[in-house]
Amino acid sequence: MAKRLPGLDPYRSFTKDQWSDLRNGQPMTLNADDIDRLRALTDPISLAEAEEIYLPLSRLLAYYVEAIQGLHDVSSRFLNTPGDKVPFIIGVAGSVAVGKSTTSRILRALLSRWPSSPKVDLVTTDGFLYPNKVLEERGLMQRKGFPESYDRARFVNFLGDIKSGKAKVSVPVYSHLVYDVVPGEEVIIERPDILIVEGLNILQPGELPRDGKPILFASDFIDFSIYIDADVNDLRDWYLTRFFRLRETAFRDPTSFFRKFSEMSEEEAGAFGRNVWETINLPNLLENVLPTRGRADLILKKGKDHRVEEVKLKRL
Numbered sequence: 001m002a003k004r005l006p007g008l009d010p011y012r013s014f015t016k017d018q019w020s021d022l023r024n025g026q027p028m029t030l031n032a033d034d035i036d037r038l039r040a041l042t043d044p045i046s047l048a049e050a051e052e053i054y055l056p057l058s059r060l061l062a063y064y065v066e067a068i069q070g071l072h073d074v075s076s077r078f079l080n081t082p083g084d085k086v087p088f089i090i091g092v093a094g095s096v097a098v099g100k101s102t103t104s105r106i107l108r109a110l111l112s113r114w115p116s117s118p119k120v121d122l123v124t125t126d127g128f129l130y131p132n133k134v135l136e137e138r139g140l141m142q143r144k145g146f147p148e149s150y151d152r153a154r155f156v157n158f159l160g161d162i163k164s165g166k167a168k169v170s171v172p173v174y175s176h177l178v179y180d181v182v183p184g185e186e187v188i189i190e191r192p193d194i195l196i197v198e199g200l201n202i203l204q205p206g207e208l209p210r211d212g213k214p215i216l217f218a219s220d221f222i223d224f225s226i227y228i229d230a231d232v233n234d235l236r237d238w239y240l241t242r243f244f245r246l247r248e249t250a251f252r253d254p255t256s257f258f259r260k261f262s263e264m265s266e267e268e269a270g271a272f273g274r275n276v277w278e279t280i281n282l283p284n285l286l287e288n289v290l291p292t293r294g295r296a297d298l299i300l301k302k303g304k305d306h307r308v309e310e311v312k313l314k315r316l
Contacts, residue, residue, distance in 0.1 A: 011299065011312035019311040020052040026059045029113040030106070038105040041249075042242045044306050045099075050106055053300065053308045057226075058110040060298075060313075061090065064224050065194065085193070087162050089221055092198040093296065094228035095289055096145070096281045097239040099306065103228060104198040111194055118193035125199030126174035128155040131181045146284050147201050152218070159221035162195055179257035200284065203227065203292035219295065227296035232285070234304050236277050243273040 014022075030038075032047045039045050065088045076083035092104045104122055112120040128150050135141045140149050154172075161169045173185040189195070197218075203225055206217045219225070230238075247269055251262040261269050293299060301310040 011314055014311045016052055016309060019056055022056040023059060026055055028055055030109055034109060038102065038109060040099065040102045041245055042238065043099050043102040045102055049307055054106050054110055058107065061111065061224060062114065068223050084165055086165065087192050088194045088223050089159065089162065090194065090196045091202045091222040091225040092196060093200065093203045093225065093292060095235045095285045097235055097242055098228045098230050098302065100198045100228055103226065104196050108196055120194045120196065121189050121192040122196045122198065123171050123189065125150065125155060125197065125202060127172035127181065129174060129181060142280060145200055145280065147204060147288055156216055156218055159218055160216065162189065163221050165191065167191060177253060177256050200289050203295045204288065225296045226298045226300065227293045228300050228302065229293060230302040238306065239277055239281060240273050
């Protein structure tokens with residue numbers, strides 16, 4: 001097989017120091033207490049890393065938002081239609097335990113503190129999982145998190161409503177405590193300037209119809225996509241670390257779906273956690289999540305210590 005010529009690499013690569021320089025004097029609007037509040041249970045991100053990685057990224061996103069809005073203005077002038085502001089959608093993808101939630105929350109905080117004070121909302125795709133009852137009926141409980149376990153049509157319709165400027169768009173609520181969608185509970189998203197969408201499979205294009213009929217995928221609505229990358233063995237270790245930390249905290253709640261795991265011996269719990277990784281999370285990563293990495297506009301590559309070591313930005 002012919003080797004790819006260096007000039008054909010679709011990404012520009014940056015070391016952490018090179019990327020940090022691109023903040024270009026942008027002031028940091030978060031403090032250490034903000035980072036402690038925003039980071040996930042086992043994510044060791046520091047204020048320094050937020051400045052080095054996410055502050056330059058927020059500066060880049062400011063340019064993208066401005067450019068996309070300019071494109072919409074040009075289109076409106078050409079079509080002689082009202083130039084209503086169109087929400088900018090950011091997608092954050094990657095494996096279980098890679099740090100999607102922390103990245104999304106820090107970005108939301110940074111973006112909402114721009115001088116223009118934009119309205120920034122955050123949605124996870126967990127709410128678009130089918131309820132456990134449906135998954136059980138379809139024999140999909142052991143495939144939870146795989147593409148087929150989501151109501152993809154509802155998710156695509158949600159993104160379409162956001163992009164079309166619909167005043168109020170509902171999002172189902174998922175509870176990690178009960179491990180299920182909460183019946184009748186919704187969050188209302190009201191015309192955000194920026195929407196961050198976090199999920200495992202948001203960059204998947206899906207299968208194209210053989211007859212060439214136009215079809216929309218979730219990724220068609222995303223203006224800028226981020227994939228958080230890490231070595232598979234590191235992801236496994238982070239997942240197990242998080243599992244054991246939850247076993248000592250949230251799993252002890254009497255109402256938790258996972259209460260039984262807090263009562264297992266450490267050996268039994270470890271065996272269960274490793275089995276979940278090997279039979280569910282790893283296959284989903286290799287079959288569905290990792291193959292979408294090359295579709296992302298930006299890749300954040302993490303090292304063994306959970307900190308970003310390299311940034312890759314897709315060439316335009």
